[in-house]
Amino acid sequence: MYTFRRGRTKSTGGAVTSGLNERAFNGTSNEELGLTSPAETAMLSSKAVEILEFLRWYARERLDSRRMDERRSIDLGVVPDFASVGLLGLQVPRQYQGQELSYRDTFRIMEQLGAIDCNLFVMTAVQNAVGIPPIMQHASESVKADILPLLAQGKSLTTSAASEPGMGSNLRGMTTRATRNQDGSYTINGTKRWISLGAASRYLNVFTRLYDEHGKPLGYTGFVVDTTTPGFTAGPEVLTLGLKAVPQNTLTFKDMRVPADWRLGAEDEGINAANAAFMLARLVLAAGSIGAMKRSLEVAARYATRRTVATGLLVDNGRTQQILTDAVAATQAVETLLDHITSQLDMGVQPPELLYFVAKIVATEEMFTVVDRSLQTLGARGFLDTNILGPFFRDYRLFRIFEGATEAITVYVGKMIHRNPASFAEIVHALPASPQVTNLIDEAASFTTRHAATKQEEQHILHNVLGDLLCWSVLAALTSSTATRSPMHEYTAQWCEHKLRQRLREARRDVGLELPTRSSLLSHIAGYEKTIGEIDQRRPDEEHWVDPLLVR
Secondary structure (H helix, E strand, C coil): CCEECCCCCEEECCEEECHHHCEECCCCCHHHHCCCCHHHHHHCCHHHHHHHHHHHHHHHHCCCHHHHHHHCCCCCCHHHHHHHCCCCCCCCCHHHCCCCCCHHHHHHHHHHHHHHCHHHHHHHHHHHHHHHHHHHHHCCHHHHHHHHHHHHCCCCCEEEECCECCECCCHHHCCCEEEECCCCCEEEEEEEEEEECCCCCCEEEEEEEEECCCCCEEEEEEEEEECCCCCEEEEEECCCCCCCCCCEEEEEEEEEEECHHHECCCCCCHHHHHHHHHHHHHHHHHHHHHHHHHHHHHHHHHHHCCCEECCEEHHHCHHHHHHHHHHHHHHHHHHHHHHHHHHHHHCCCCCCHHHHHHHHHHHHHHHHHHHHHHHHHCHHHHHCCCCCHHHHHHHHHHHHCCCCCHHHHHHHHHHHHHHCCHHHHHHHCCCCCCHHHHHHHHHHHHHHHHCCCCCHHHHHHHHHHHHHHHHHHHHHHHHHCCCCCCHHHHHHHHHHHHHHHHHHHHHHHHCCCCCCCHHHHHHHHHCCHHHHCCCCCCCCCHHHCCCHHHCC
């Protein structure tokens, strides 16, 4: 029997350790317990291994995901339990009572959470990737000394508030404003929406437009704010399709005064502070996606080896084997990419910024495909909400939107490449790749100079093509360099190369497409009302209103 006994939190050399790591194995082996393998242990710190063991025990013995989903709230014991093993301050320096873990440790823990429960993953990711980094990197020393120990020990939660009712990942579209007062303080007014943990957080990183005392615009800035400050209101929780246990709140700031020393960096560094949150969050989403992919495939494989269909065992069906093999290849490709980025970060090398976007795009897109294919493998059982993959399908769907919707950031990546065509080759040629794949990559890179677009719509399509080509060139390059490790690695390399060839064929078609005019398109869709009628539902209370942008 494997148990974690509660104990008082202890401090060793400034780092928080927990009484939860006192274990009684009673002769049970690591393999029987499902703990980390020797190979994995060699790559991770002892603290990371302890946290992984705790999470697996917690999933088996304490967690009730179904109950959290139905109640639309995380169980009350989760936060103190997670805090007691250091999960809420993974990379916070030890001087502030954090764990000071490496990127490899952190991403491996986030992968484990992704395999267990999306709600717990997001709660932990928001604290560690969205809330804490702007404070660690941009807050004043006095603010860090006051706040970081509380966050690292889980005594308070934090998040970042950037999204607004009319703006998502485009930070320059924000309307919330901060006005500098004559005494040096600032007054914040505005509304933020879709803020994960917004109502549960004691401290918020709020990003705003900035104006001086006379109304002159000064760019963008960020602040740490204490949500007990007058002028702050946590509004209603958004009723989401999935991820129901993590609140997504509307937050209102009305004449909220913030001291000058609670600003995040200089007055014009707000975008930089926001990027500190969102860039790391994109990699954390990739890590969680890997966990979701592995768990989904594990469930699908169990079913396939036990379910008999007309052709015999489901797993003996060649099409089933092909689907599962392709899903494993997608998982391994994403894992290879994140491993490459992780190694660079832990060596102190800053990867190209576009690689963060590539990781987010391919990880979340391929993850959702793997979850969908796994659910399909289960047949009718997959559609039951009690069979693991149903909630995964609902919850992980949001990852394709979090930290920039796939379509938006793919176009952004392509736009950056189009502005600087040499950047495509600089990024990809820095990666190890086989000669065969290098030739394909050169063909993909040629799209940056061979094709031009005059209309804005054509530019968007071209930018999407370039963004996609960069994603698959990166994956093809990295997996080709690992092809000799195992038969599965070889298949993954071939799969990624095939995907790149396929995207090149589609790219030639996409840049030559002649779209109908916008008015023709919208007129055609408007004609649907003639066959389906006017059927918008009218519900009186605000909490259940359909978004005004969606009704007639």
